[in-house]
Amino acid sequence: MKYRVPAALAVCALCALFVVSVTTPAHAYTDPNAVGLASQIITPLLIMLSAAAAFLRKQIAAGFSALTRRLRRDA
Numbered sequence: 001m002k003y004r005v006p007a008a009l010a011v012c013a014l015c016a017l018f019v020v021s022v023t024t025p026a027h028a029y030t031d032p033n034a035v036g037l038a039s040q041i042i043t044p045l046l047i048m049l050s051a052a053a054a055f056l057r058k059q060i061a062a063g064f065s066a067l068t069r070r071l072r073r074d075a
Contacts, residue, residue: 053060
């Protein structure tokens with residue numbers, strides 16, 4: 001438990017180093033209207049999925065617990 005903060009900092013530093021060393025410049029243009037349309041499509045879908053997950057969280061948890069029980073019993 002006491003090593004979580006240094007480990008998280010090390011992972012963040014490695015990710016930042018990886019991103020800096022791997023990225024290449026993109027010579028492209030994205031039309032603002034296309035990005036706006038994409039966000040208008042994706043945002044309601046994400047909201048709908050999160051609402052469904054919140055509404056069905058007990059059933060989802062029961063399904064995962066049944067799956068883990070079955071896997072433990074088979075092992």
